Amino acid sequence: MFENLRTADIELVPPAFAQAPSAARIREIILSGFKALEHGKRFTGKPGTLIFEADGEIVKIHAAVEMAEIQARQRAEFNARHESELGIYHPSKAWFVVKTGNRCWMGNVMQVLQPLHMLMVPSELARALDLLDQYFSIYIGFMKNQERVLDPGLSNFAVDEEGRVFYLDDDIYGWDGFSSLTQTIGVWFRQLTDFPEEFFGSLGTIVGKWLSVYYPDSEWADIVSEQVRGVFVANADQSLRQERFLRALADVKYGKQAAEDAPPALYAVPQDAQQYISAGQGKVAILADIHSNLPALECALAELDRRAISRVLILGDLVGYGPHPSACIELLRSRDFAIIRGNHDHAAAVGKAAGGFSAGARWVIDWTVQRLSKAERQWLGSLPLYLDGDGWLAVHGAPQDRTFMNGYVYRMTYEDNLQNLKDRDIQYCFHGHTHVAGVYYDKGKLNGHSVADHFALENVDRSLICPGSIGQPRGGKVGLEFAVLDTGSFEIDFLNLDYDPSSVIEEMNREGFPGQLSSRLLIGK
Template identity: 35%
Template sequence: MSKKIELIGAVGGDSPYQIADIEPLLASENKALAHGQVFTGRVCTQIYTNETDLVKIRQEIKLDAYSAQRWAVQMLAKEQGYQIHHPHKTWFVQTDTEQSVALIGSICPHLRPLHTLIKVANPTEPLDYCLRHLERLFDLYFRVASEMNIRLDEGLSNFALTANDQLYYVDDDIYAWDRFVTCGQMLGIYFRALPWLRGKIAVNLGHILHDLMIKHFNDPQYLMVLAEQLRNIYLTAPEAQAALSDFIHTLKPKTIHFPAVTLTEQTAPTSPANKNNKENNGRYFALLADIHANLPALDTVLNFLAEQQVEEGIVLGDVVGYGPHPAACVSRLQNSPFIILKGNHDHALATGHFKKGFSSSAAWVLEWSMTRVDDAQKQWLNDLPSVWHGEGWMGVHGAPIDPTFFNAYVYEMTYHDNLNWLAEKKVTHCFHGHSHQPGAYLRSKRKEYRYIEPLLSLADFEHGLICPGSVGQPRNRQPGAQFAIYDRQEQVIRYYCLPYAVEPLIEEMADQRFPDTLIKLLLGQL
């Protein structure tokens, strides 16, 4: 015989399969694949099955025998690390002396695909049992996302149950974790495709996902991230849209214990931190960002705005971090009429999550600040929203394309994609901080421009990403308190950089042994 099968190994270690188990299946007729049927998948995938086992052949992978064996060994090693597939799943390679291309496949027990148990029109199981299936799915899904930073394909056909209801992932493909973007899209598909996902069932699913997200991520910020993704989903059926709204509403406050302080989770749809701060559509609108615990700079800007009778505005995140006055700056802005957004430093100080993702200088200041901001102020920081939607505009700390809204940057390598995002979402302008660089990226009839002039007219541009600079820590070698004022009537933005008493601030930071790089930034030396 010209064909030969080599067993590579099983996910759980020792394989229960022999070559004699595979050969009869490959000699049988392969199953037809169709959307919504028992066997789904790409046309390049071949499925062979009997009552107990299933063989999958990856026809799209065309490699010689040596390369195919290496590919299968590497795939097995990955799946042994993931531990999300059935432990009996066994990879193999079939070679043929008459063919230059080897076949790569796997064999595993024949499981019950989840989409066949949770049918579109009439579930085969009681609704509470269907809900438990989804709970198992998302428990696995969130676990691997939080522990391994990977995303499973959320389609119901990619998950299957054993006879005793043990759930496994049955797809071969794994993706990079995208911070709930695809998760939100797939939940929208669930609400479209599952007519029974309504009323109390939808609410119960919301509570389940709420608790699973806290269990695996230990960060209520992600509840807001998922809620924001879901708000972008439109369902044509009114009852489906109502169920989705009920589901979003379940992402709401409960008590959670962080290492640093006990906080209440932020409300997903709105934030109590901004309950009295509204956009009144007056002529002048102040744009502030990145205060960074610099009280003299903040007071200089607030006094100037009061003198100019500018009573509306937005603070685009990072009230704290880098500077020596976190509590005082929080206190000032708690009494401000402005909209206040959450930045990555605000989130880190509120939750105590700053061991990763921050420079050594930033982490040092956050650690220093922990005992200088009380629990109520940490709660206020935690309650801040990370995005604000106005009429035709939005505000974030970081970048609009980022699901968290406060981690990614708008800069030369990312502005194009962010402008595309604004166009897709039909948002004219996005005000942002995080970069500490005053200026704007603007688009007009598919042409894009970078502006850093002190006076900017938005009238001729379709979309814009506007940063007012940093009040408390500029990074363009121009010392001072930077901010901007938007004249809505004239569609003009004026940039400001006001001097303030920086020497006492530097002396205070030196006395507290702040990192030298932070002092040099205030002096425009970096």
């Protein structure tokens, strides 16, 4: 292709900045300065990309993408216009079309910038953190404003002579719920071995700052934290970097406590929670969707005490819908249970219900927020978004949902969620959110749904298990629902217990709750 480029027609497309190089200058750069692509070096890029550099200017040609002239011109003009609007690219960048005979390609030209990955030097820590502060501002701000993502690799960002950071990659990608960014942070834990631990704490502070700017009062800071907690670390040093990052990220959310101040009473996961679903651990109770129904919760816990079951896994939504949020929180705080956060818990913690809540649910969240103390809301907000162990996962929503608490497992989604478990080598997923007890499962090429009172999990390959709801069942049965798993046989029993909901309904009516919420307690759906 080089010989073709010597005689090719080159045409800049609008809008190009006033000092954009001429077609003759672009050809001169092409003829004098081919640069080989090398991973981790100064010039990186996708296969099929040609890079040329001369006298402080760089030309990039997408040689692997050949197209018709009109298509190339339209694409190049769109890229130039769109990139100008986004404001994340250096203002010197201009697009052009290269044509030789019937063959046509797109390319762009701009000033040479310093790639960010070449500037991560431990001896210049302050500069590295300043550049990463700009990097996270660009990345997180772009996600918020465009609902798409950039390639988070540091080689895709660069710095100009004024110390400003810009995005380099010509491509933009679909929304991924921060997974690319958190995996990249995990790579830094493993690769930036010469940086001190406090550097990673500073990174956590920076990420927390920009999340609070662009996603205030949302679950995304917690989702990022949970995703970073789940990245692979290979040794103790990498684990310490991860811990420093997560601690600093949490400090942004909760605020650093002065030495004389009492720290917030945050939730602590039981030390043996990861072993709850391990073989031979006895019986484990699975509860979900308590929804501020104190009589139902007290009845369920009395039954567990009668059965001498002390290991309890609660799948979120302690509050919402019902009239006893503080009493339920205090009762659960008095027990050493493994608890995760549901969407209603999160809404109460941040003080508002986001999209996806019905009008009645939003009304109860507003009512609940006014009645919870700051400490109770902080405690709800400190509940983890998921728990897991060897071969098992517990979420409020659905395993394929990146927010952990908003997706549903039901007949239209269960196959995709079972495939998600297969892809992640997870055998059991315990979830709430639907308020309907049962098991979706697959075995070989077959899958199905069981609503039986007893199910042998060992007889299937993978399973999605919902224990029903303590406070507001929707499967057609009145009362309260939960499940008990025997980790010796991996058989699970789904229980339905009677209790008297009259006091709950009376209080809901007295407080002016939407009528459909109390009527559900009488019909079980």
